[in-house]
Amino acid sequence: MALLEVKGLRAKVGDKEILKGVDLTVNVGEVHAIMGPNGSGKSTLANVLAGRLNYEVIGGKVLYEGKDLLAMKPELRAREGLFLAFQYPVEIPGVGNAYFLKSALNSIRRHRGQDELDAMDFMNIVTDKMKLLGLDESFLGRSLNDGFSGGEKKRNEIFQMAVLEPRLAVLDETDSGLDIDALRIVANGVNTMRAKDRAIVVVTHYQRILNYITPDFVHVLVNGRIAKSGGRELALELEKRGYGWVEEEASHAPAAVS
Amino acid sequence: MTDVADPREPYLADFARVEREFYGDDPSWLRETRRKALATFHELGFPTQKHEMWKYTNVAPITRTKFTPAVTIPGNGLPAEKLGPVVFGKFEGSELVFVNGRFSRTLSSVRGVADGVRLGSLAEALRERPSEVQPYLAKTARYDANPFTALNTAFLQDGAFIHVPPGRIVEEPVHLLFVSTSRQEPAVAYPRNLFVLEEGAQLTVTESYAGLDAGVYFTNAVTEAAVKGGAVLDHYKLQRESERAFHVATLEIEQGRGTNVSDGSFSLGGGLVRNDVNQRFTAEGGEIAMNGLYSVTGLQHVDNHTRIDHLTPHCTSRELYKGILDGRARGVFYGNIIVHPGAQKTNAVQTNKNLLLSKEALVDSIPGLQIYANDVKCKHGSTTGQIDEDSVFYLRSRGIDAETARAILTYAFAREVVDLVRVPAMRATLGVLLLSRLPNSEAVREAL
Numbered sequence: 001m002a003l004l005e006v007k008g009l010r011a012k013v014g015d016k017e018i019l020k021g022v023d024l025t026v027n028v029g030e031v032h033a034i035m036g037p038n039g040s041g042k043s044t045l046a047n048v049l050a051g052r053l054n055y056e057v058i059g060g061k062v063l064y065e066g067k068d069l070l071a072m073k074p075e076l077r078a079r080e081g082l083f084l085a086f087q088y089p090v091e092i093p094g095v096g097n098a099y100f101l102k103s104a105l106n107s108i109r110r111h112r113g114q115d116e117l118d119a120m121d122f123m124n125i126v127t128d129k130m131k132l133l134g135l136d137e138s139f140l141g142r143s144l145n146d147g148f149s150g151g152e153k154k155r156n157e158i159f160q161m162a163v164l165e166p167r168l169a170v171l172d173e174t175d176s177g178l179d180i181d182a183l184r185i186v187a188n189g190v191n192t193m194r195a196k197d198r199a200i201v202v203v204t205h206y207q208r209i210l211n212y213i214t215p216d217f218v219h220v221l222v223n224g225r226i227a228k229s230g231g232r233e234l235a236l237e238l239e240k241r242g243y244g245w246v247e248e249e250a251s252h253a254p255a256a257v258s
Numbered sequence: 259m260t261d262v263a264d265p266r267e268p269y270l271a272d273f274a275r276v277e278r279e280f281y282g283d284d285p286s287w288l289r290e291t292r293r294k295a296l297a298t299f300h301e302l303g304f305p306t307q308k309h310e311m312w313k314y315t316n317v318a319p320i321t322r323t324k325f326t327p328a329v330t331i332p333g334n335g336l337p338a339e340k341l342g343p344v345v346f347g348k349f350e351g352s353e354l355v356f357v358n359g360r361f362s363r364t365l366s367s368v369r370g371v372a373d374g375v376r377l378g379s380l381a382e383a384l385r386e387r388p389s390e391v392q393p394y395l396a397k398t399a400r401y402d403a404n405p406f407t408a409l410n411t412a413f414l415q416d417g418a419f420i421h422v423p424p425g426r427i428v429e430e431p432v433h434l435l436f437v438s439t440s441r442q443e444p445a446v447a448y449p450r451n452l453f454v455l456e457e458g459a460q461l462t463v464t465e466s467y468a469g470l471d472a473g474v475y476f477t478n479a480v481t482e483a484a485v486k487g488g489a490v491l492d493h494y495k496l497q498r499e500s501e502r503a504f505h506v507a508t509l510e511i512e513q514g515r516g517t518n519v520s521d522g523s524f525s526l527g528g529g530l531v532r533n534d535v536n537q538r539f540t541a542e543g544g545e546i547a548m549n550g551l552y553s554v555t556g557l558q559h560v561d562n563h564t565r566i567d568h569l570t571p572h573c574t575s576r577e578l579y580k581g582i583l584d585g586r587a588r589g590v591f592y593g594n595i596i597v598h599p600g601a602q603k604t605n606a607v608q609t610n611k612n613l614l615l616s617k618e619a620l621v622d623s624i625p626g627l628q629i630y631a632n633d634v635k636c637k638h639g640s641t642t643g644q645i646d647e648d649s650v651f652y653l654r655s656r657g658i659d660a661e662t663a664r665a666i667l668t669y670a671f672a673r674e675v676v677d678l679v680r681v682p683a684m685r686a687t688l689g690v691l692l693l694s695r696l697p698n699s700e701a702v703r704e705a706l
Contacts, residue, residue: 050655053647078657090652094670096706103705104656111657160656 001066003028003168003199004049010059010224011048018044020224021060026168031200033210033235036221037243042203043087045221046172050084051077064168078104079111081167085157085174091145097156098140101126101163108164129162132192134185151182158189169193170201175209187212207235222250265304265321270296272327273412280329280415285388288395295401295411302405311404314590314622315532315561320504325446325476328358329415336439336470338365344437344468344498347690349683351430351462352377357437359447360416370430376421377432380450383419391419394454399482399510404534406506410480414450417479422459422489431462431492431681438503440473451481455489457514462492464684467507469500469527479507487515487541494684498527498691501556508534513573515541522679523550523562526691531560539566539573539601550579551675553692554587555615561590566608568601571631575605580675581612582668583619593638594626601631608638613645613671658705665696666705673706 004026011019018041026032036042048055049062051074062069069077092100105125106116117125130139133155145153154174161169171190175183190200190213202213210218210232218234219226220243227250228234238246273296281289304321305312336357345353354377355365361379371377376390383391401408418434436449455461467477477499485491491511499505505528513519525531537546552560566575581589591610612621625638645667653663672692679685693699 052651073660074651074654075657075659075663078655084655086652086655090646090649092649092652092667092670094673094706095666099705100653100656100666103701104653104658106704107657107659107701164656 002026002063003065005063006060007062008060009045009048009057009062011044011055011057013044013055017058018224019048022221022224022226024219024226026199026201028167028199029196030217031194031202031213031215033202033204033215033218034221035204035207035218035235035238037247038205040221041224042205042221043172046084046170046201046203049170050074050082075107078164079108083161083164083166083169085154085161085169085171087172087174087176089145089153089157091148093143093146095144096140097142097144098122098126100144101160104160105163126163129159132162133159133189135159150177151179154178154186155182155189158186162189162193167197168199168201170203172203173205174202175204175206183209184212207239210235220246222247225250266300268324269409270300276327276329276413284384285392287392288384288388291396292412295396295408298401299405299408299412302403302408304405311563311592314592315530315559317530319530320476320506323444323474323476325444326441327413328445328447329360329413331358331441331445336362336365336437340470341365341435341437344466344470345435346433346683346687348686349431349433351432353433353435354378354418355435355437356416356449358439358441358445359436359449371428372426374423375426375428376419377428378419379416380414380419380452381416390421391452394452394482394484397482398484398512399480399508404508406478406532407480407508410448410450410478410508413448414480415448417450417452419452420461420463421454422456422461424456425458427460428462431464431683433683434463434465436465436467436477436479438469438475438477438499440471440475444474444476446476446478449477449479451479453481453483453491455483455485455491457486458488459486460490462681464493464681465495466498467496467505468498469503472500472502474502475500476504477507479505480510481508482510483512485511485513485517485519488517489514490518492520492680494522494679494681495524496684496688497523497525497531497533499531501527501558502529503527504529505531507532508536511535511537511546513537513539513541513544513546516543517545519544519546520678520680521546521548522675524688525550525552525554525560525562528560529558531558532563533561534563536565537567539568539570542570542572544570544573546575547678548575548577549675549678551581551672552579552589553582553672553695554589555584555695557586559588561592563592564594566595566606568595568597568604568606571600571602571604573601573604575607577608578675578678579610580671581610581621582615582672583612583621584615586616586618588619589621591621591640592624592626594628595636595638597627597629597631597634597636599630602633604631604634604636606634606636610640611671612642613668614642615645615668658701662698662701662705665698665702668696669693669702669706
């Protein structure tokens with residue numbers, strides 16, 4: 001059974017249909033890259049998977065471990081092992097990074113029937129992972145993303161992912177706004193998360209991050225549909241030739257059967 | 259409740275009786291002050307909503323109710339265990355307890371107070387050492403504009419009197435607890451606090467107002483603080499009256515050269531609440547942090563009026579008031595910072611933020627700055643909104659359920675003001691009170 005099966009997924013924001021029939025299958029152990037020009041629906045796909053409310057699903061289905069993902073509340077998806085690294089992480093003054101993350105981790109552990117962690121266990125878990133992401137001690141005491149630089153926010157997303165250990169991680173343009181050093185740190189964090197029982201979906205506009213995170217599959221999303229799929233080499237071709245030729249091909253292809 | 263043609267009449271009649279029966283031994287200067295204040299009240303009358311300062315608060319529910327002066331009702335005895343629910347869980351320093359407006363020696367404890375510091379009941383000070391009180395009483399708290407302050411001044415009898423001599427530091431906080439108990443008929447108490455900080459003195463004081471049962475009563479409180487050159491005052495007030503109680507309170511602060519004042523006002527209880535905080539800089543180099551939080555629900559109405567007068571140059575004021583409104587509650591923030599001619603290099607920031615948790619809750623936010631000097635840095639801002647849905651989604655996407663996420667965000671909103679309180683016992687109590695109003699408070703506590 002595939003970890004994630006997206007079939008004919010259609011979604012709109014307001015009156016605008018953004019996803020027009022997305023098909024995608026992701027198995028555990030795989031890393032997928034979803035690429036595409038601006039406005040093609042990449043972020044919409046990521047957010048629909050995580051359950052953001054302002055996107056309305058109008059067709060198709062999504063199975064996660066064989067279960068109907070779209071019927072689950074966002075918190076249930078998280079507890080079942082889905083993680084979205086946000087393109088724009090929200091700043092929440094007054095909520096501490098550490099306490100928040102401990103609370104999130106314990107809600108997931110409770111769901112799995114595991115014991116809750118106390119402060120000591122939690123610190124043991126996070127210390128190494130903070131080092132991995134180049135975050136210093138003071139970070140834990142700060143408010144959630146409050147006053148963080150763009151790079152710090154993205155590192156925090158990957159740090160959270162490392163602590164929560166999802167089955168399926170969806171990274172929504174985690175590379176955007178990162179300088180090359182930060183990109184390396186983030187990519188390294190993601191690479192250490194690659195595992196036989198986990199899948200990672202990297203949503204990105206640029207193939208730059210794929211120099212560090214080597215995908216098993218690359219998909220090009222154009223106008224709300226996956227127009228082309230391939231291996232690592234497809235990303236390199238897109239880097240060289242841009243998205244124009246895929247868009248061109250897609251416009252000549254027959255409309256997807258709905 | 260009795261309908262009366264002229265709502266002032268019962269107060270005038272009560273005054274005549276109380277003056278004769280209870281205030282007969284007062285020094286003549288005090289009797290004169292009372293009469294002047296009563297005459298001012300008579301002249302001003304109760305405010306109506308036509309008055310700019312009372313536009314958002316209708317005091318008719320107060321004027322329609324007949325309140326008996328608490329001083330005329332015998333007995334202020336109360337077993338100590340009754341105070342359990344409203345005292346700070348664990349605190350350092352002294353605690354003065356007032357029951358229905360009157361000092362209770364048996365419930366109070368004074369400790370660790372430096373030589374020469376006066377700390378105790380105002381009634382006792384007026385009886386035993388009136389000359390120590392006379393130079394200050396009703397000097398900072400002006401009663402010429404606010405009829406409730408005038409009424410308090412006419413009827414004042416007890417409260418806390420704290421006088422810190424030059425250079426003395428009261429190391430541990432002083433806690434003032436004003437509790438009200440239900441009487442057969444609605445009663446009115448007029449707590450009056452007077453703090454005098456001489457040059458270089460330091461004092462931390464908290465005021466708590468609490469109802470011990472669900473009765474109707476009226477607290478009309480006035481606190482005045484004279485803060486002289488170089489003195490430091492931390493002052494916090496926690497208002498947790500019963501839900502049918504009326505609470506009208508004025509705090510007046512006057513700051514001398516190079517003084518530093520931190521004020522925090524927390525309004526959680528009461529049915530109809532009006533808080534006035536008025537502050538004046540009368541010499542250069544003063545600083546004040548004036549903060550407040552009001553959190554109300556049901557049919558509660560809480561009105562906060564603040565005024566800061568920059569009369570002199572080189573003073574700094576930082577004002578932050580936040581409101582959380584649920585149910586059909588109504589909140590008011592009215593802020594007025596006045597930078598007077600010549601008050602150059604004034605630095606003033608005023609912020610009001612409101613969080614509406616229900617569609618029926620309402621807030622009127624009227625920030626204000628009047629600037630009559632040309633070399634100043636001033637700004638003000640006001641926001642009113644609901645819980646940010648993007649933040650809710652962010653927390654949910656990490657496995658936290660929606661209700662807990664909302665509660666966490668509500669508490670986080672309040673926390674900014676709570677964290678400014680420098681008295682641990684007060685901060686802890688505020689945390690407990692605010693959390694107890696939220697769903698899933700255990701989960702919220704874990705996340706903070």
